[in-house]
Amino acid sequence: MRLTVIGTGYVGTVHAACMADIGHEVLGIDIDAERIASLSAGHAPVHEPGLSELLARTVRSGRLRFTTSLAQGSRFARTHFVCVGTPQRPDGKAADLRHVDAVIDGLVPHLRPGSLVVGKSTVPVGTAARLGRRVATAASDCQVAWNPEFLREGSAVHDTMHPERIVVGVTSERADAVLRRVYGHMLRAGAPYFRTDPATAELVKVASNSFLAAKISFINAMAEVCEAAGADVRLLARAVGADSRIGPRFLAPGLGFGGSCLPKDIRAFTARAEELGANEVVALLNEVDRINTRQRARTVELARKLVDGDFTGRRIGVLGASFKPGSDDVRDSPALAVAEAMQDEGAHVRVHDPEALDSARAARPGLGYALDVHKACEEADLVLHLTAWPEYGRLDPAALAAVVRRPLLLDARNALDEESWRAAGWHLHALGRPLRHEADLAVDGVS
Structure with missing residues (x-):
């Protein structure tokens, strides 16, 4: 044809x-x-x-x-x-x-x-x-x-x-x-x-995206409960996802979703549902959006706590700029939103990404960037893992520890192998997971 x-x-x-x-x-x-x-x-x-x-x-x-x-x-x-x-x-x-x-x-x-x-x-x-x-x-x-x-x-x-x-x-x-x-x-x-019919076809797309967004926001809401209760959201997600009625996909706790589809699609669906008078859908989708956006603020809050409550003058290494791995798309990127929020509070931020540096520079020219992971983390007081690229899972934690000022890591994607990083001397923290040692918040003067 x-x-x-x-x-x-x-x-x-x-x-x-x-x-x-x-x-x-x-x-x-x-x-x-x-x-x-x-x-x-x-x-x-x-x-x-x-x-x-x-x-x-x-x-x-x-x-x-x-x-x-x-x-x-x-x-x-x-x-x-x-x-x-x-x-x-x-x-x-x-x-x-x-x-x-x-x-x-x-x-x-x-x-x-x-x-x-x-x-x-x-x-x-x-x-x-x-x-x-x-x-x-x-x-x-x-x-x-x-x-x-x-x-x-x-x-x-x-x-x-x-x-x-x-x-x-x-x-x-x-x-x-x-x-x-x-x-x-x-x-x-x-x-x-x-x-x-055409109306149903139009709704299938936005309904699918809204359901996926709701799963992500649900597990991130559970992450906040886990933190308060001293539980581990990773184990909770695995157990919940083992239910065949639920499934494990999109139950990845962490920084939340971004990109060109889910955020704008659920907001557009909310606006249209409001026009149609479907108010229960409006309330549901507004909460999904709010929880997702809140994850960015919660990541910044934990990062601030890890550097003694003040970003001023702190060197921060950021792993990831794209909104998800496998893409150079930085539209509504949670990673860049977090990086910019820390810089706005006085941090010296340097960002690395395997594919999205050019896109990130165009979108957020005020941030610092590095082509090499080790350069991005050089003399860093804190390293944040914000996009779950497979390349970051293959990093040598000991080699990276040798270039930072403090081996302090916030895994906002819950995707790195905790044991290997801890074995290399890193103090690793993540959303939805309890601290394994109270002393972890007092590393090299950090309290």
């Missing part, structure tokens, strides 16, 4: 390259001419495992091309995927749909009869119906369907090629048939396929 993918950011680039790789002819469209030129040369716009190789391969094959022209896209195909961003509005919690609306406004004058516009952007429920009325004013039998994406940064290529489910919100048999043909490769491999 011939397809267009409108919007060549994270979701659009991955979708376009994967669709071309399974045999479709794909034309990627974006208003950013510089990005289009880079993509046409086979260069991925983001760090995502496997994407660079996939993009280069599909561009070389000729099945994937790029343009800035919606008119050219309409001449090229009758099936158009909309993959532009829907960030949080600057004046509130609701999703900003300007980019989605701009695509529809630009595409409608060029649509050919029988065109299908397929939304993949995360939008408030009711958006597809509103856009459908606009698209219906174009050429005959033009329709809108909604096909939400469920990509995880760090495994987006795999998630697209081997989806856990495909959800399509359609209003006709023809739209359903088109999307079954688009995803035929995945369906033949056994991917579950859910045909719904």
Whole structure:
């Protein structure tokens, strides 16, 4: 089939390259001419495992091309995927749909009869119906369907090629048939396929993200109880997660979630639920958001306690800048929020990250950065582990101890091997875990 993918950011680039790789002819469209030129040369716009190789391969094959022209896209195909961003509005919690609306406004004058516009952007429920009325004013039998994406940064290529489910919100048999043909490769491999109405498809995405966010906030709320009770949240999470009705995934206690999806999606869902009068959902999601944001403050509070209640003049080494491992995305990064909060209180902060230093420098230019872990921690009074990159789990604790001023570590992700770090002389602390020795808070003068 011939397809267009409108919007060549994270979701659009991955979708376009994967669709071309399974045999479709794909034309990627974006208003950013510089990005289009880079993509046409086979260069991925983001760090995502496997994407660079996939993009280069599909561009070389000729099945994937790029343009800035919606008119050219309409001449090229009758099936158009909309993959532009829907960030949080600057004046509130609701999703900003300007980019989605701009695509529809630009595409409608060029649509050919029988065109299908397929939304993949995360939008408030009711958006597809509103856009459908606009698209219906174009050429005959033009329709809108909604096909939400469920990509995880760090495994987006795999998630697209081997989806856990495909959800399509359609209003006709023809739209359903088109999307079954688009995803035929995945369906033949056994991917579950859910045909719904557009409103349900829109809600599936935000409901899924809200549930995952609620699991994370739940275990972090339990971490605070564990601290007060002298219990260990890691052991609690393992035992709770062993229940097959609950499962262990997303029960990782620590600094909480960030990124471009979960925070803004639950806030946009809250705003839409409030508009619809679903007040119980509003209360639930507001609390999920509050607990998650509170984890950042709690991390700063514990770090402050570990340096005798005052960051002024303290040297802090920070391990991690991206909001999660496997990505260079620093949007709403908990790690950078904590680093900046400590620096605002007078600390000298130096941040390391395996992939996200350029993104972090652009987002938070006032922080210090280091290309080498040991340089980031040199003469540090405290080291914070804020992003759970596998590289940090493979560090030599003894070698790192040799460069710091105090072997004092706050593992805000509960991901490092406690015994090996303690054996190397480190005093390790974490959210939701009791202190093993009261003397740990009096290391080299720290009380």
